[in-house]
Amino acid sequence: MTTGTDARLDRIGTDGNYVIVPMDHGITIGAVQGLKDIESTIDGITRGGADAVLTQKGIAPRVHENKNGKGYIVHLNGSTSIGPDENDKRPTGTVEDAIRVGADAVSFHINVGSDHEPDQLSQLAEVTSTADRFGIPVLAMAYARGPGIDSEDPEALGHAVRLAEELGADIVKTGYSGDADSFQHVVDSTRLPVVIAGGARGTDRETIEMVRGAMDAGGSGISMGRSIFQHEDPEAISTAVSGVVHDDLSVDEALREAGLALEA
Numbered sequence: 475m476t477t478g479t480d481a482r483l484d485r486i487g488t489d490g491n492y493v494i495v496p497m498d499h500g501i502t503i504g505a506v507q508g509l510k511d512i513e514s515t516i517d518g519i520t521r522g523g524a525d526a527v528l529t530q531k532g533i534a535p536r537v538h539e540n541k542n543g544k545g546y547i548v549h550l551n552g553s554t555s556i557g558p559d560e561n562d563k564r565p566t567g568t569v570e571d572a573i574r575v576g577a578d579a580v581s582f583h584i585n586v587g588s589d590h591e592p593d594q595l596s597q598l599a600e601v602t603s604t605a606d607r608f609g610i611p612v613l614a615m616a617y618a619r620g621p622g623i624d625s626e627d628p629e630a631l632g633h634a635v636r637l638a639e640e641l642g643a644d645i646v647k648t649g650y651s652g653d654a655d656s657f658q659h660v661v662d663s664t665r666l667p668v669v670i671a672g673g674a675r676g677t678d679r680e681t682i683e684m685v686r687g688a689m690d691a692g693g694s695g696i697s698m699g700r701s702i703f704q705h706e707d708p709e710a711i712s713t714a715v716s717g718v719v720h721d722d723l724s725v726d727e728a729l730r731e732a733g734l735a736l737e738a
């Protein structure tokens with residue numbers, strides 16, 4: 475039987491793999507490149523092959539007409555980089571708000587290892603309970619972040635993704651541990667589809683190598699923001715990422731197909 479959650483998961487992915495572009499960073503770091511004219515960025519990345527875009531609820535009116543029929547996820551917490559503690563993500567909306575503005579799924583960020591982990595843990599558990607009542611999928615953004623925490627440590631990342639499954643999420647996003655071998659431990663820690671964040675923008679080759687490594691480790695795609703929306707050609711980099719996630723292309727094939735330079 476196909477549940478409402480299954481049906482909506484199909485709207486934000488393709489055959490169980492996901493190319494999701496989060497653009498909720500306006501709260502965290504402001505209206506950086508790619509977010510000012512968010513309408514044209516959304517148009518480009520969805521033309522390029524992204525399955526879904528993700529924003530805070532207030533941006534919803536700028537999303538729907540520009541997403542070329544692709545999926546839409548509303549993010550439900552946030553913090554700023556200039557406030558007292560960036561790890562202290564606070565609720566910014568509810569599952570009901572997300573449904574009202576036309577979301578196909580919701581997402582929630584938890585910093586495992588931070589001082590705010592206990593609050594975020596119970597908030598995520600509440601989000602998954604409510605989402606389950608409505609049949610709407612939850613993408614948990616489960617980072618390893620906090621005092622003394624190595625945010626690329628495969629053990630910590632494995633713990634974070636497992637926690638997301640224990641709390642009832644449907645997909646989990648986490649940081650990349652740096653290579654396919656170590657990331658396999660992260661993927662093996664849960665039965666959930668695991669997708670990777672991108673972090674600060676690198677070169678095109680670095681971005682695509684990271685995506686290839688995650689897929690080789692058994693990952694299910696990406697939820698990459700800055701590497702895609704800050705790119706001077708969001709459509710091209712989305713095409714390259716999608717080529718790896720959906721068409722199993724090599725790094726060189728993906729860069730070539732997208733018309734991007736092969737060198738780093």
Ligand SMILES: CC(=O)[C@@H](O)[C@H](O)C[C@H](N)C(=O)O
Nearest residue numbers: 496498499502503552553673
């Ligand atoms: C700006 C960052 O450090 C990112 O990794 C964020 O934590 C990701 C997130 N989507 C955000 O901007 O809050």
Ligand SMILES: O=CC(=O)COP(=O)(O)O
Nearest residue numbers: 496671672673698699700
């Ligand atoms: O919502 C934020 C993310 O999923 C990841 O953003 P990044 O800019 O790729 O780190």
